[in-house]
Each structure stands twice: as structure tokens, then as C-alpha cells.
Amino acid sequence: MTTERPAPPLRGNEREMLRGFLDFHRATLAMKCDGLSDEDLRRQSMPPSALSLLGLVRHMAEVERTWFRKVINSEDLPLVWSETDYQAAYDASGSTRSEAFAAWQAEVEHSRRIEREAGSLDVLGHQPRWGEDVSLRLVMLHLIHEYARHNGHADLLREGIDGTVGA
Template sequence: MTWTAPQITRTDEILTGDERRQLQNFLDRHRDTLLWKCSGLTADQLKLAPVPTTTLTLLGLVRHMAEVERGWFRHTAAAQDGSPIYCSDDNVDGDFDDVPDADAEADFATYRRELALCDAAVAGLPLDHEATRPRGDTFSLRWIYLHMIEEYARHNGHADLLREAIDGATGE
């Protein structure tokens, strides 16, 4: 039997609330949008690179976002283990490049697990919490949330194009 990405219902948009609740809601909605763009596709479809000018795939985007979430929320903000999931010094783009041999079901489970771990890692930190990366740059948790929303917005645009090229499905 072929694995198919589960159907997803996106988080409802909230229009009021404190800053933390609003940032988390925007982030969750973007996370859900990426999964929504993948929903109902088979593992083979998720691995397709249907746009001739790029090798980008929907599964590669899911793997990449698991890496980025871990790097920013767990490693940078919460100072937890930030070991890469798919990448290494010898394979810096493993999240994108190693898709042909990837296990889509396992990668989706890794992504969902990483989201839960990231949310838990920063839940007790104030938005003004500052974290410094090894090269010396300092970031507030607020900036990290905004950056992650930006990262998802860009990649969800890619996901829109990829999904339409795979099966014609469109939607906001």
C-alpha cells in the first residue's frame, strides 16, 4: 500500500489577542498551510520536482522546515541540542537533496514531532528573551517568530506552485 499524506484542516485565524498568541497563531497557520499543500498526495508525488527550473519538492520543503524550526527555536532560542536532522557539514542541503531516497511518512512524523518540541522549548520564554548564535549575532524570540513566519510565507508560495504543477490543485 502506498502512503498518502493525511488531510489537514488549517488553524483558524484569530483577529484579537495578545502579541504572543497572535504570533503563535500566524506561525501555526503557516505550518498547517504547508501540510495542507501536501495533503492527499502520495509519497511519490511529494518527491516530484515538477518545475523544470528547480529540483524543489514538497517533501524537501517539509524536511527543510523541520531543520529550520529546530535551528531557530530549539537550538538558538532555547539553547537545546540543535543537531541537524537531514543536513551535515558534508551534505549542507540534505533536507532538499536527499528526497529521492527519503521515507515520506517518517519525514512527516519528524516534522510534526519537531513542531511540538519547538513549541515546548520556547513556551516559557518571554518574547524579549535574547539568544546569541555562535558567530555572535543576538536575536530576540520575537524576531525569531517573525523570521519563521517570513520563512513559511516564502516556502508556502513555493508549495503553491509545486502543488499546482503536480495535480492542478490551487487554493489560498
């Protein structure tokens, strides 16, 4: 399996730029997992950390679900891997590529639909942990930040598995 990664746009309006960079970072995470077995994807970084590539994919499914479906779309639903424990996603010890990627890709598709259907980047949702309303613009920027940070983790994890470096 080889992931196609779209290049982020060099020009465009704000929404096109945000969408392009978010999709670039989503594809980067998938690329880091290309060609690895379930066992490789579950391999943890170093004790006491339970961080693994599969755990990152599961975590990003939670992030997509929480910010787009729960915050922006006001959907009342549990987390993907637990009712309330965000850390549960990192435990990929019993997970498989097909399970984790199916959940993540489904959440990405929900996120894309919600973003496309929103009238503008100024659409508001409520972030209960902060007790504040937030814009779709903030959500998209937050996800770009979240993916970029975790893609750095993914770089190190992948190098530790088979020596592959770079995006």
C-alpha cells in the first residue's frame, strides 16, 4: 500500500489553504504507516511510553471525531475507543491496521463533510473542556497543529522500526 500525498496549495483562499494543509498532514501520517505489518504498527517507542504508529492513528480518529463531530457539529456521541478516556486510543496492543485505519478514515470523511457543508470558517461550535465557543477556523488550525506534532512522533517511530526516514 502506497499513500498518495497531495501537495498543499501554494496559493488560494484561506479555506483552500487550511483544507490543503490538513489533507497533507493526514496523508503524511498514513505514509508513515505504509508497508508495515500490524506488529510493526503496534511497536512501542520506549518504556514507559506506549506510543506507537497504530496508537497515533487511533488517537487522530478521536481528535477528528471530537473536534468536528462533537464540537462543531454538536453531535452527542462517545469517543471511538472509549466512552470518556482519551488516552485509551493510544493502547493499540489489541488493534489491527484494518480496524484503526477504518475508524480513522471514517472520522476523516465525517470531518471533510462537516467542513464542506459549513457556511464559513466563522461557524461556531462549543468546546466544553474550555467552556468556550470556537470557530471552524480554530478547529482546522488546531488539527493541522495536532497532525504536525504527531507526524514528528511518527517520523521517530518509523525510523526505529525499519530505519525509514523523511516524509
